[in-house]
Amino acid sequence: MQRPLFTFIIALYSTATFAQQQKAISPDLFGIFFEDISYAADGGLYAELIQNRSFEYTGSDHRGWNPMTAWEYTPRGYAYGKLSVETKSPLNENNTHYIILDIQDAGQEGLGITNYGFNGIPVKAGEQYDLSLFAAKLAGNTMPVTVSLRNRKGDIYGETTFDVTNKNWQQYAAGITVNKTDDSACLVIIAKGIGQLAVDQVSLFPKKTFKGRVNGMRADLGQAIADLHPRFMRFPGGCLVHGDGIANIYNWKNTIGPLEARVDQRNIWNYHQSVGLGYFEYFQFCEDIGAKPVPILAAAVSCQNSGGTWAIGGTGQKGIPMQDMQAYIQDVLDLVEYANGPATSAWGAKRAAAGHPEPFHLQYLGIGNEDKMTPGFEERFTMIYHAVKAKYPEISVIGTAGPFSEGEDYDKGWEIVNKLKVPVVDEHYYNDPEWFLKNNARYDKYDRKKAKVYIGEYASKGNKFINAISEAAYMTSLERNGDVVHMASYAPLLAKKGNTNWNPDLIYFDNTGVYPTLNYYVQQLFAANTGDVYISDVLTFDRQKDSTLAASVVKDSKTGDVIVKLINAGATDAKVKINLKALGALLPKAQVTVLKEDRGVPVTVETDFTKGNITLDGLSMQVIRLHKK
Structure with missing residues (x-):
């Protein structure tokens, strides 16, 4: 028929x-949204191959975790001794845990520890991997140390050796070239002397990172993101930014500077953040992929769903005490200076010291994310907004209209941004494909004289073709309304297979492969063919x-x-x-x-x-x- x-x-x-x-x-219509969810950062885009590199994992990160998670005590060849996790004399006060190997008999092969990475360390024959660790000889004579990449049977793919002689912390670094390809290798650190050896901040990176950056991004994932042709990149969240309680609010200042001095913390998605992928790396990655940076900061309140309450009107939202608000506002202003200030300014100098004397040309700054529109939120958001506009009027502040496409928080969010004349407002929604098809005219009727719209998070709840094609249909309306819809980004961007906190996602991956979805190709086609x-x-x-x-x-x-x-x-x-x-x-x-x-x-x-x-x-x-x- x-x-x-x-x-x-x-x-x-x-x-x-x-x-x-x-x-x-809008010239910035289609971009990307990055959140450290589903192992998007550690074990994902961030190219670090060692899991729990500074022994800071705890049971509050994830049930059953501890400072030795992903590590194994490794006596070899009849070696005898013991291992302990200590905090007495740390490498840095921001990350207090380290291990001590007390070697009483080195045996034939020595005694040490093994790291299994994020369910295996992938290595390729002929490739070099950059090793770094801090060590101190606490007792005994010179301590010979061998670090090798091996398979699970103990066969060595490549190794390096050095002597630890200093009783104080000292960094050791070397390149290890491997002779075999293995998806599930491990890193073995073996001490071959008698005495006590302290070890901390063990790191292993592939030499070939995206754009060859030190402390950089995984090359294949970085390229997959670059191939989306994003006009901007929102980071680091999402719910991640306002955290689970006041103590867990994401603090950008904890994520810059030397890696060993950064402040690890629990991830709201129930794992751990090394913050090796910090604000400097975010800004640099944006530059590398040609995307404008769009950092999002908490509006001085925690998530309303803190404590596990996931419901409209959750009771978990807490605000930073008013006596601490000026300090928090100063942190926000310092971020703008860090991004845009001259290298002679206080925070611009820190950016320059990290290797980027030129500004990052920050244009957008998001304040808040899917917040419950309480009086406490409104008061704190208003304080932050006025402070930013007073000192940096050139910055476009992005407000928030809550987690849904309609409802009490949505209405109140728009009321707040209209009252303050906030230039851009962030809308979020996850709906069925039918919703996207039936709401193609949503922005046709928006008031062009009010705030522009940033659709910071949207997806049609699936990775089937009907999901992708319904999103494509909806995106034609974003182009048609490109005078009021200023920006849009599908969410989430990345998810590691076997470790997903949220579905759907745009790009799935494992330790060795990248798997774009049909939704990915829709986003790519629109961004590559924009006007x-x-x-x-x-x-x-x-x-x-x-x-x-x-x-x-x-x-x-x-x-x-x-x-x-x-x-x-x-x-x-x-x-x-x-x-x-x-x-x-x-x-x-x-x-x-x-x-x-x-x-x-x-x-x-x-x-x-x-x-x-x-x-x-x-x-x-x-x-x-x-x-x-």
């Missing part, structure tokens, strides 16, 4: 009329109420290209007729990219597009890029 066809009727316009129908699109001008009233439908069909036409003024995006979230084909005369003088050849479920990835071909008559398959997306003559 022949399937019914839906017909797109493309209105005919003269070139002059075409020019009159243009509407500006600065939306052409309204060019596309019309003969079935106005069919929510499964959506389209947008945008123009890139720099290249002159016209980009047509066509979405069919329905099961049946649609006939599309495009009158190319309405789009001005264009070359006959066009690039057409098609995304369909059975292909899994977008496929691009160059084709003759002089007629403009095409069939849009059911459950498909097409991006047609037409080049200016």
